[in-house]
Amino acid sequence: MAKRIGIEVSLAIAEAAKLADVDVVAAYPITPQTHIVEHLAELVANGELDAAYIPVESEHSAMSACLGASAAGARTFTATAGQGLELMHEVLYVASSMQLPVVMAVANRALSAPLSVWGDHSDVMAVRDTGWIQLFVENGQEAVDNVLCAFRIGEDPRVLLPVMIHLDGFHLTHMIEPLLFPEQSQVDKFIPPYQHPMPLHPDRPVTMGAFAPPIIYFETKKAQEVNLEAAKEVILQCWDNFGKTFQRYYSPVECYRSEDARVLLLTMGSFSETAMTAIDKMRGEGREVGLLRLRLWRPFPFDEIRQAVGNAEVLIVLDRALSFGGPGGPVCSEVRSALYSEDKRPKVIGFVGGLGGRDITPAGFEEIVDRGIEISQKGSDQEFEIFGVRE
Amino acid sequence: MEKYAVFVPKLVTKRENFAPGHRACIGCGEALAVRLACKPLGQRVIIVTATGCIEIISSQLPYTSWRVPWIHTLFENTAAVASGIESGLKILMKKGRIAQQEIKVVAMAGDGATSDIGLQALSGAMERGHDFLYICFDNEAYMNTGVQRSSATPFGASTTTSPAGRVSIGQVTWKKDMPAIAAAHDIPYVATACPSYPFDLMDKVAKGAATPGPAYVHILSPCPTGWRFAPDLTVRLGRLAVETGIFPLYEVENGTYRLNFDFPKLRPVTDYMKLQGRFRHLSEDVINKIQQRVNREYAKLREKVK
Numbered sequence: 001m002a003k004r005i006g007i008e009v010s011l012a013i014a015e016a017a018k019l020a021d022v023d024v025v026a027a028y029p030i031t032p033q034t035h036i037v038e039h040l041a042e043l044v045a046n047g048e049l050d051a052a053y054i055p056v057e058s059e060h061s062a063m064s065a066c067l068g069a070s071a072a073g074a075r076t077f078t079a080t081a082g083q084g085l086e087l088m089h090e091v092l093y094v095a096s097s098m099q100l101p102v103v104m105a106v107a108n109r110a111l112s113a114p115l116s117v118w119g120d121h122s123d124v125m126a127v128r129d130t131g132w133i134q135l136f137v138e139n140g141q142e143a144v145d146n147v148l149c150a151f152r153i154g155e156d157p158r159v160l161l162p163v164m165i166h167l168d169g170f171h172l173t174h175m176i177e178p179l180l181f182p183e184q185s186q187v188d189k190f191i192p193p194y195q196h197p198m199p200l201h202p203d204r205p206v207t208m209g210a211f212a213p214p215i216i217y218f219e220t221k222k223a224q225e226v227n228l229e230a231a232k233e234v235i236l237q238c239w240d241n242f243g244k245t246f247q248r249y250y251s252p253v254e255c256y257r258s259e260d261a262r263v264l265l266l267t268m269g270s271f272s273e274t275a276m277t278a279i280d281k282m283r284g285e286g287r288e289v290g291l292l293r294l295r296l297w298r299p300f301p302f303d304e305i306r307q308a309v310g311n312a313e314v315l316i317v318l319d320r321a322l323s324f325g326g327p328g329g330p331v332c333s334e335v336r337s338a339l340y341s342e343d344k345r346p347k348v349i350g351f352v353g354g355l356g357g358r359d360i361t362p363a364g365f366e367e368i369v370d371r372g373i374e375i376s377q378k379g380s381d382q383e384f385e386i387f388g389v390r391e
Numbered sequence: 392m393e394k395y396a397v398f399v400p401k402l403v404t405k406r407e408n409f410a411p412g413h414r415a416c417i418g419c420g421e422a423l424a425v426r427l428a429c430k431p432l433g434q435r436v437i438i439v440t441a442t443g444c445i446e447i448i449s450s451q452l453p454y455t456s457w458r459v460p461w462i463h464t465l466f467e468n469t470a471a472v473a474s475g476i477e478s479g480l481k482i483l484m485k486k487g488r489i490a491q492q493e494i495k496v497v498a499m500a501g502d503g504a505t506s507d508i509g510l511q512a513l514s515g516a517m518e519r520g521h522d523f524l525y526i527c528f529d530n531e532a533y534m535n536t537g538v539q540r541s542s543a544t545p546f547g548a549s550t551t552t553s554p555a556g557r558v559s560i561g562q563v564t565w566k567k568d569m570p571a572i573a574a575a576h577d578i579p580y581v582a583t584a585c586p587s588y589p590f591d592l593m594d595k596v597a598k599g600a601a602t603p604g605p606a607y608v609h610i611l612s613p614c615p616t617g618w619r620f621a622p623d624l625t626v627r628l629g630r631l632a633v634e635t636g637i638f639p640l641y642e643v644e645n646g647t648y649r650l651n652f653d654f655p656k657l658r659p660v661t662d663y664m665k666l667q668g669r670f671r672h673l674s675e676d677v678i679n680k681i682q683q684r685v686n687r688e689y690a691k692l693r694e695k696v697k
Contacts, residue, residue, distance in 0.1 A: 068479060070475075074482060074483055076479075
């Protein structure tokens with residue numbers, strides 16, 4: 001029987017990586033991710049985790065060392081945040097393009113300048129198109145469960161792609177929650193050993209990372225796109241299997257009291273839990289509002305979004321990142337574009353809020369819903385609304 | 392030289408792990424150096440290459456010149472990728488996932504990838520003490536992108552981003568002393584080599600590969616395209632670089648310096664410089680300045696050898 005333990009979410013993520021018996025951790029400290037890699041270092045130092053811990057000199061090298069370790073056939077884990085994710089940027093593309101299933105926890109953080117160590121999704125959006133599988137978790141239990149799922153999904157021979165688990169910096173990383181940890185034997189069964197089909201080894205020389213002239217580059221990119229799209233099926237199977245094994249179920253778009261809702265709010269990450277409180281209150285007042293929580297960010301769940309939106313008339317999307325000079329938040333843009341070709345579609349209203357650790361309270365979510373409804377009726381001269389900024 | 396000094400050519404393997412048919416320029420000193428380096432390395436290696444000439448000429452999809460496991464990812468991260476492979480192999484062997492055996496990880500990069508953009512990653516990997524050999528193939532500029540200056544470009548050389556002009560002599564900075572930087576990390580083995588001295592080169596690569604911990608070999612690789620000389624002069628220019636004292640061949644083994652080829656009297660630097668278009672514009676004054684600097688640096692090296 002699994003035990004429930006009170007533990008900080010960052011440490012829990014490290015414990016999950018330990019349960020997955022990772023072989024190599026290459027990491028560089030950055031707030032608010034540090035507790036994850038500190039705890040991994042501790043586990044290795046105490047002999048509780050048999051892994052190589054590479055204390056690299058930068059995030060660029062952290063991800064580069066992960067590439068090397070994964071190419072040699074090792075199960076590889078790292079964690080980063082904000083500026084660290086930005087420094088890794090070009091390396092991220094290589095991990096996905098070379099099909100190296102590194103798993104990385106990202107403690108979502110704002111980007112400089114001005115310097116801010118607090119949470120938002122600016123770092124995520126900057127790496128949106130890097131070809132990684134990306135999922136969002138809202139609480140500690142989801143984080144633990146999805147670290148385990150990430151290894152199984154990424155290392156599946158049908159997939160072989162790196163996976164990012166996004167969790168909100170501080171708002172989630174530094175919470176202490178009562179969490180269930182599966183038994184080692186269950187995890188061993190759930191995640192088969194990593195077997196790269198063609199690892200670097202003298203017994204079977206391979207050339208990895210050859211360069212591509214125009215005659216073949218595009219073909220490799222199409223293959224990559226097809227592969228990432230196809231990974232969705234494996235992700236669904238994994239979550240299904242996880243649910244049957246551990247009785248906790250996950251899906252690409254989670255619906256909360258959304259049935260028959262005329263107005264839907266869509267959020268991503270741990271703010272969803274606050275939004276639920278607001279929805280409960282509004283439902284209590286007889287209002288037909290519901291919540292959609294986007295869990296699977298890449299590959300983007302187009303069908304699930306369309307299905308979840310159903311017959312709603314207004315869809316209010318909250319982004320925690322700005323696309324400067326653009327159409328508002330990236331989540332809103334993508335959701336809107338996913339719905340555009342539908343014959344019957346809701347009005348999609350975009351909000352940007354919660355940047356750099358700015359809180360949104362349940363009352364704040366009510367305000368967003370009210371204002372969203374108002375815009376849907378009266379229109380607005382803005383492409384999107386910025387919420388919670390002092391004028 | 393111990394092993395190769397007598398009857399040398401017969402002792403060298405005929406096997407080419409860096410296969411012919413690659414796309415290097417005629418007379419490429421770097422391709423020659425890589426070919427020679429691959430001989431003592433043998434087949435129980437994994438080679439990591441930085442973006443640059445060697446990567447481009449050897450790996451165009453769907454072809455490969457590599458008969459050993461080989462990986463390229465990016466420009467500046469070669470040493471970091473090598474540290475990941477080395478750590479990965481070690482832990483997989485420890486955990487019994489792959490058979491226990493000797494597999495050497497060898498990083499190969501150009502002078503830009505080593506002394507400029509990849510210096511941080513290399514410094515980190517050397518400091519952490521990974522068991523790997525790093526070979527810098529130094530052709531003294533960014534040749535792959537069209538002869539732009541790097542920190543390894545010599546004083547006075549005209550490149551496309553340090554062009555000689557009416558008010559400029561070309562490169563106005565002195566060549567960064569990369570072997571000294573490697574030696575300052577207190578790693579067990581540092582050496583300089585040149586394909587014009589093939590047996591010395593192979594010996595040093597073999598030594599570096601056999602060294603437990605980080606080893607660094609810096610190989611001067613004359614480049615007919617970038618230095619602007621006739622492609623049949625590659626080997627001669629390498630010899631002249633050594634005989635003029637511009638590029639002395641030495642080793643630093645556990646902190647002890649050894650000069651592998653010493654000359655009672657160095658040849659004048661002009662013997663080396665006059666054959667190359669990149670120095671053609673230099674006045675006698677500037678050449679004298681270079682000569683003085685070479686004399687001084689060579690004397691400093693001799694001091695270290697004592």
